[in-house]
Amino acid sequence: MRNRNDSRLREEAGRPRPWARPRWARRGRRAGGGACGGTSCGCPGAVGARQAPAGARRVALVGSPNVGKSALFNHLTGAYATVSNYPGTTVEVTRGEGVVEGETVEVIDTPGFYSFLPVTEEERVTRRLLVEERPDLILHVVEAAALDRMLPLTFQLLEAGFPVILVLNMMDECERLGLSVDVDALSARLGIPVVATVAATGQGVDQLKQEVAHGGRSLLESAI
Amino acid sequence: MVDGRQKTRITLSRLAEGERAQVVQVTAREGALAKLLAMGILPGVELSLVQAQPLPVVRMGSTTVALDRELAQLVEVAPLGPGSRPGRGGRRRCRWWRRG
Amino acid sequence: MGARSLSLPFELRYTQPLEEAVEEVAQALDGGYGLAPRSIALLLLQGDEATVQRVGARQPEVVRRSRELAQALEAELGQPVALAVAAERYRWSQRVAAAVVQERAARDDTLGERLGRWAMHPWVGLLMVAGVLYALYQFVGLFAAGTVVDWLEETLFENWLTPRVNAAVAELIPWPWLQELFAFDYGLITLGLRYAVAIVLPIVGAFFLFFSILEDSGYLPRLALLLDRLCKRLGLSGRAVIPMVLGVGCGTMATVVTRTLETRRERVIATFLLALGIPCSAQLGVTMALLAQLPWGLVLWGGVVALVFLTAGFLAARLMPGEPPLFFSHIPPMRWPRGKNVLVKTAARMQWYFLEVLPIFLLASVLIWLGRLTGLFELLTGALEPVLAAMGLPAEAAVIFLYGFFRRDYGAAGLYDLADAGLLAPAQLVVAAVTLTLFLPCIAQFGVMWKERGPRVALTITGVVLLVAFGTGWSLHHAITWVGGVF
Numbered sequence: 001m002r003n004r005n006d007s008r009l010r011e012e013a014g015r016p017r018p019w020a021r022p023r024w025a026r027r028g029r030r031a032g033g034g035a036c037g038g039t040s041c042g043c044p045g046a047v048g049a050r051q052a053p054a055g056a057r058r059v060a061l062v063g064s065p066n067v068g069k070s071a072l073f074n075h076l077t078g079a080y081a082t083v084s085n086y087p088g089t090t091v092e093v094t095r096g097e098g099v100v101e102g103e104t105v106e107v108i109d110t111p112g113f114y115s116f117l118p119v120t121e122e123e124r125v126t127r128r129l130l131v132e133e134r135p136d137l138i139l140h141v142v143e144a145a146a147l148d149r150m151l152p153l154t155f156q157l158l159e160a161g162f163p164v165i166l167v168l169n170m171m172d173e174c175e176r177l178g179l180s181v182d183v184d185a186l187s188a189r190l191g192i193p194v195v196a197t198v199a200a201t202g203q204g205v206d207q208l209k210q211e212v213a214h215g216g217r218s219l220l221e222s223a224i
Numbered sequence: 225m226v227d228g229r230q231k232t233r234i235t236l237s238r239l240a241e242g243e244r245a246q247v248v249q250v251t252a253r254e255g256a257l258a259k260l261l262a263m264g265i266l267p268g269v270e271l272s273l274v275q276a277q278p279l280p281v282v283r284m285g286s287t288t289v290a291l292d293r294e295l296a297q298l299v300e301v302a303p304l305g306p307g308s309r310p311g312r313g314g315r316r317r318c319r320w321w322r323r324g
Numbered sequence: 325m326g327a328r329s330l331s332l333p334f335e336l337r338y339t340q341p342l343e344e345a346v347e348e349v350a351q352a353l354d355g356g357y358g359l360a361p362r363s364i365a366l367l368l369l370q371g372d373e374a375t376v377q378r379v380g381a382r383q384p385e386v387v388r389r390s391r392e393l394a395q396a397l398e399a400e401l402g403q404p405v406a407l408a409v410a411a412e413r414y415r416w417s418q419r420v421a422a423a424v425v426q427e428r429a430a431r432d433d434t435l436g437e438r439l440g441r442w443a444m445h446p447w448v449g450l451l452m453v454a455g456v457l458y459a460l461y462q463f464v465g466l467f468a469a470g471t472v473v474d475w476l477e478e479t480l481f482e483n484w485l486t487p488r489v490n491a492a493v494a495e496l497i498p499w500p501w502l503q504e505l506f507a508f509d510y511g512l513i514t515l516g517l518r519y520a521v522a523i524v525l526p527i528v529g530a531f532f533l534f535f536s537i538l539e540d541s542g543y544l545p546r547l548a549l550l551l552d553r554l555c556k557r558l559g560l561s562g563r564a565v566i567p568m569v570l571g572v573g574c575g576t577m578a579t580v581v582t583r584t585l586e587t588r589r590e591r592v593i594a595t596f597l598l599a600l601g602i603p604c605s606a607q608l609g610v611t612m613a614l615l616a617q618l619p620w621g622l623v624l625w626g627g628v629v630a631l632v633f634l635t636a637g638f639l640a641a642r643l644m645p646g647e648p649p650l651f652f653s654h655i656p657p658m659r660w661p662r663g664k665n666v667l668v669k670t671a672a673r674m675q676w677y678f679l680e681v682l683p684i685f686l687l688a689s690v691l692i693w694l695g696r697l698t699g700l701f702e703l704l705t706g707a708l709e710p711v712l713a714a715m716g717l718p719a720e721a722a723v724i725f726l727y728g729f730f731r732r733d734y735g736a737a738g739l740y741d742l743a744d745a746g747l748l749a750p751a752q753l754v755v756a757a758v759t760l761t762l763f764l765p766c767i768a769q770f771g772v773m774w775k776e777r778g779p780r781v782a783l784t785i786t787g788v789v790l791l792v793a794f795g796t797g798w799s800l801h802h803a804i805t806w807v808g809g810v811f
Contacts, residue, residue: 084498121261146285148420149264152410159336189424264414267407289652
């Protein structure tokens with residue numbers, strides 16, 4: 001089930017970005033189907049996705065379903081978003097373009113992801129996407145009220161060598177539940193930026209954009 | 225909250241509705257294990273049973289998951305007594321944040 | 325805050341003996357797997373299938389070693405490595421969370437939470453299912469399939485576009501045999517395009533919209549959990565509810581979505597049941613209209629189709645080898661769906677639908693054209709006639725069954741014409757409606773079955789479906805005759 005309308009193929013050509021896609025990442029892709037596990041997906045050679053201009057950093061929103069990834073995606077990107085099935089699957093991946101402090105970045109809204117040991121097709125797709133496209137920065141979106149259940153994925157993303165910004169979303173809900181989270185202490189403990197947001201209203205999005213503008217880029221290689 | 229009154233272990237499928245418990249052991253293997261882990265059901269986790277019919281539904285913190293009886297049988301828990309059942313008169317002191 | 329470094333100060337070290345094994349495997353890996361070596365090492369030790377395959381292709385010795393290490397670890401820890409790893413991460417997480425999260429006040433229930441709990445309630449939930457189905461029927465069955473389709477078909481095509489296309493084609497193309505490729509009863513434009521735009525677009529669009537709203541509201545997992553036990557009897561899990569519901573909209577899309585089911589066994593059973601007993605919205609609409617004047621016929625039709633569906637599922641569950649599926653699902657809170665998200669999703673699905681399915685409808689038009697041109701269709705309808713006679717149906721019905729395959733609703737619509745012409749007695753009508761519902765899915769669904777499940781499964785399912793459809797028709801005919809004078 002190829003998606004014939006996929007803009008990726010067009011824009012794939014002639015875009016050398018060695019820093020963003022190291023040798024091993026390329027090899028992993030060609031080795032056939034990336035991290036795709038199940039017999040369920042046909043896994044044709046996946047194509048790297050491109051929407052933003054050549055060389056734009058790719059920022060992926062990652063997290064369990066229903067934590068507000070899509071709402072954040074809408075805040076980070078403009079009007080244009082493309083939804084397409086990930087190659088060889090029925091799972092939808094949304095991509096768009098966002099501007100942070102004058103820099104254009106590609107924003108990817110990934111399917112629900114609980115852990116690197118995938119159970120569902122959505123998870124398999126997200127893992128494939130992380131392996132094959134190797135985003136330059138990951139925004140791990142978590143429900144603030146369920147922090148302890150969601151941090152294990154933060155650990156796994158860090159373990160895998162990704163630059164991560166932790167986004168504590170739904171802080172309003174968290175307060176409603178009578179919980180408060182010390183954002184600075186959390187950031188200090190994890191050693192990564194932590195931003196509190198309320199995606200429904202857009203609260204905290206500006207600060208998130210600042211973090212995105214400053215985070216990620218140069219540390220990719222050293223992190224591995 | 226742990227009153228330690230009983231150290232009995234039962235499978236999650238036998239927990240009473242509204243009761244709280246701590247996961248003691250997960251006896252699942254392979255695929256079933258991966259599913260339970262994906263749901264965050266692992267030793268040490270505290271949970272409460274929201275409903276038993278038609279399938280067990282479990283609440284852990286602010287997360288709710290449903291699992292079939294076959295999976296629930298692979299989870300051993302130590303009951304901690306009745307918990308505040310969500311929606312049935314939990315503590316309702318502070319309402320100020322709703323006005324904002 | 326922005327200038328903070330992104331290096332990795334948080335120590336992600338496991339306790340011994342796990343850490344030692346992780347280190348050893350990570351050292352042995354030569355990189356090139358897309359994730360940091362420690363990550364890959366952990367996945368290997370946890371026995372992740374895909375990682376084992378990928379690493380095994382280049383460094384089989386590492387896979388062997390990690391398997392040994394995992395076995396030793398499992399023996400030493402008394403639990404699977406995956407469990408130990410997850411438990412450890414959860415401990416870190418609890419430690420961090422305990423230090424930064426403070427509980428200040430108590431929680432309160434929101435409307436969404438209460439609604440969400442009712443939706444899972446053993447019987448309140450079932451009432452809500454009935455309500456949702458009723459809303460679906462109103463919106464898709466009556467509004468989209470009725471009002472909108474009627475307007476598009478009659479106003480746009482029959483009264484405006486079709487006569488113009490017919491006239492233009494008749495003028496431009498001198499050969500009648502080629503004229504028919506584009507225009508008239510089975511032409512590319514007058515049938516293929518009309519079908520896609522006037523029937524499929526509104527019905528499928530409305531259905532996808534409704535489905536996206538359900539999806540975004542968090543209702544679907546609740547539906548799955550309510551129906552899991554019923555599904556288990558049919559060899560499926562609650563997860564299969566989603567393709568089954570989709571199948572009422574479009575069986576072709578639903579067959580593609582069966583991919584999300586976990587085991588091959590479940591996928592095959594779901595594909596089979598979709599092909600046999602789930603009528604798509606196009607077909608359902610016409611059948612309803614057909615049997616509207618015949619209340620007992622409608623009940624009989626529904627009863628027989630449901631019975632066949634359940635029996636087939638029950639038998640499939642017994643006969644198909646393999647493990648029964650396990651069901652689990654996160655239950656998200658119920659929320660108001662956001663307009664923009666719903667629209668973007670619906671639009672994406674429509675786009676997919678048109679790119680994947682429209683070509684097949686156009687192809688079907690070409691095939692019908694070829695079949696008529698070469699006389700192959702007459703041959704096939706001739707072969708069908710005795711089968712139909714055994715079910716007490718007139719020879720004229722053969723055309724309907726054959727064309728029904730190329731355009732599922734056309735079969736039902738053809739029945740409507742036959743009944744109108746007084747060629748079918750009520751009993752024959754019911755027999756034909758039941759047989760046609762169970763009969764082969766449309767050609768698009770067949771194509772997707774072939775593509776998704778492979779030729780062997782697709783052909784086997786087709787054979788079984790044909791047998792069951794005609795067998796049921798035959799039995800029903802004889803049963804009705806036997807009951808005799810009652811009607």
